[in-house]
Amino acid sequence: SQQGEEDPQALSIQEGENATMNCSYKTSINNLQWYRQNSGRGLVHLILIRSNEREKHSGRLRVTLDTSKKSSSLLITASRAADTASYFCAMTGTASKLTFGTGTRLQVTL
C-alpha cells in the first residue's frame, strides 16, 4: 500500500521552466527521499532530507519538508529535456524500508 500521495500526477512544462512536485504522507517519518525513474525501470536517488531538516539543495534541485503538515516538495529549476521522467517521494520510518508515493510524470518539451 502507498503511504504517500503525490501531485500533480502528470506535469508538462517547457525547457527552462521550473517544475514543482508535492508529496503528502500519513505517518511520522525518519527521513524522506526523492527518486527519479526513467522508462519504468531502475530508480535513481536524487536527494534525502531528514525529519529535523526543513530545506535542502542539490544542484538544480530544492527539497522542502514540513513535518507539521506531513508534506514535502521537490523543485527542479531551469528544467531540461533530460529531466523527463517519473519522480517518486519515498519515506522511511523506524524501519529502513522505503514506502513510496504515487509518483509524478514530468514531461519537459523543447
Place this chain on the structure above:
Amino acid sequence: GAGVSQSPSNKVTEKGKDVELRCDPISGHTALYWYRQSLGQGLEFLIYFQGNSAPDKSGLPSDRFSAERTGGSVSTLTIQRTQQEDSAVYLCASSPWTGPSSYEQYFGPGTRLTVT
C-alpha cells in the same frame, strides 16, 4: 564500481510455473531490499535482508513468494505457481547500512516478469 545488477532483465512464464529472480548487490552493502512495481499497486516493498537474515518480510503478498540471501551477497526471489497478478517489474536495491538513520538505496534495473 559496479552497481546493483539483476537477472534476467525480462522473463515471460506460463501461469503455474515457478520463477527465480536474481539480485547482485553492490559489494559491501549489508542491506538488500526487494520491491515490485505494477500498474495497479505502484511501488511496494516486499522483503529486506540485513546480512543473510530477513527481519522484515511483511510485504510478501502470499506464501508463494520467498527469498533468500547467501554469503551476505546475492539474493534470489522465488515465486511459485505464478499467477497473472504476479506480472510486474521486480526491483532490487542495496544500501550500506540500515536502521533509523537510513542511507539512500541503490536500485538495480529490475526484472520485468510477465505471466501468460
